[in-house]
Amino acid sequence: MTTISTINLTSPFFLAGVPGLEDVHGWIALPVSFMYFVALLGNLCVLFIIKFEQSLHQPMYFFLSMLLFVDSVQSNSTVPKMLFIFWFNNREISFEGCLVQMFFVHSFSIMSSSVLLAMAFDRYVAVCHPLRYVIILTTPLIMKIGVLVVIRGTILVFPYPFLVNRLPFCQSHTIEQTYCEHMAVAKLACADIRINNLYGLFIAVAMGGIDISLITASYTLIVRAVLRLPSREARYKAGNTCVSHVTVLLVAYIPALFSFLSQRFGGHMMVSTQIILSNLYLVFPPMLNPIIYGISTKEIQKNVRKFLYSKKLLNKKI
Template sequence: MSNSSTTHFTNPLTFILMGIPSLETAHAWISIPFCTTYVIAILGNFIILFIVKREPKLHEPMYYFLCMLAVTDLVLSTSILPKMLAIFWFNSKEILFNACLMQMYFIHCFTVIESGLFSAMALDRYVAICHPLRHSTILSIPVVAKIGLAVMLRGCTVTLPYPFLARRLPYCQTNIIPHSYCEHIAVAKLACADIRVNNYYGLFVVFAMMGVDIIFITVSYVLILRAIFGLPTKAARLKTFETCGSHLCAILSFYIPSLFSFLAHRFGHNVPLSFHILLANVYLLVPPMLNPIIYGVKTKQIRDRLLRLFIHKGT
């Protein structure tokens, strides 16, 4: 093991994931909230899928997008947590080179897909509030399916170069990744070659994909708020705004941690590495846990169906 981390090589058979550097002694304690987060994410998202499938009244565009988000969250969290818990619990730090590239692809791919789904859900809220009479016509089931497919294809294609960009690099001196998962730049930094292409492409994906999504969501909600404030009564304004509450909370829980992580990674040179890694974990692991909770609490139809389910089981 020690030889693999010091000898020169071009194509390493394995990488060594360090988990959270400088906090190795606390890995067992850190694993408790992470494992809890994962269990809640798995249960919550499966419950969302189950409720939407069983309740015909929820067979609407908003809930179809919510199901797509739930599947995305399940894949995203499962791409990270099992290996991370293996590091924390069993000190199983080795990951095969190809497995590392595969994890890298899934993480970045489904992060972009999740961002795209938030844009699609913002579009749904805009049409529902600004053009309510045409909602079922504009966002018919075939249109929703096409939007979902487009979001998935965009995420799959735009992140496809990541593993190829990482594979082409020659690696030397160390195969130790100071991270808890195979993040693109964290892997590329191990190379003994110029990684500017990797850096530039990573920035392109962030600004051209997630940046455009943020702009689209912002414009959508400006138009939504303008329509809401144009309603005649305060009660009508509050009732309409409540339909957007869950979506806004989910958006903030996804973009705010990811923005802080991006800024800390690019500009926080004096920030401890352990804080970087913790922040990178939070922005990928917390939204999959929070999304089903947010939609379960804020969305009356889901909340009522869940209550009926438990009451029925109790009787």
């Protein structure tokens, strides 16, 4: 065991990128780098506006800030290395670095789902109990929810690095991925990985099932409450407050679902297709979430225009 542990800690891994498409890695990097740039710019812009605009210091925007922060950390833990692979063929990653990246990718993925669940609860209270909204969603409660989001993601993914570290890697060290995904790394081991497989499946099904079930229950109650409203205008106004969140839910869960199904049951699917699908949820949500809320939320639009207008006036004075 000592010899195996030493091999694991000293031998680097190599990320294959997108096998079969090595000749077009440079072209693949162009849309990835564009989406990454838009994600960074959009997230920073919206977070900046929420932080410094007092009118946006409300529960809905606090949860949005959590989501954008989690998205930013997750994309920053994978996309820079991905671009180094595509542009410079820099595939090497240390064993320790691989475990760290694995932890960040999976833990912040769970945190993202947890924040989406919290946002569903926020919309439920806003639509079903509007008069008690401020009383229920107090700042201390929001802070506690934020702490629970971090604890949940950390505790559930904490076993991953240890489950991988115990495995002997005496054959190929080339990971057929652009990042250190748990099962992609575990499959390289020359040992029984049933525990890794079962625990990964448990996390995906249990956590995804719990979050999606609770979100569905929240929106079932929201739809019932909206349909009971007396006027069409009131129904439209109440329903419109949920449009952004529903869109973000679709953007987050659809790529994740395709990624999960392709990796677990896509035995006849091309490896390159599986990898591209598994990377969608790393680059799409961070890019689209600030755009979705920026387009559909009047308060954010108003403050973006105000910020740009103040910059324009400042440049004229200079």
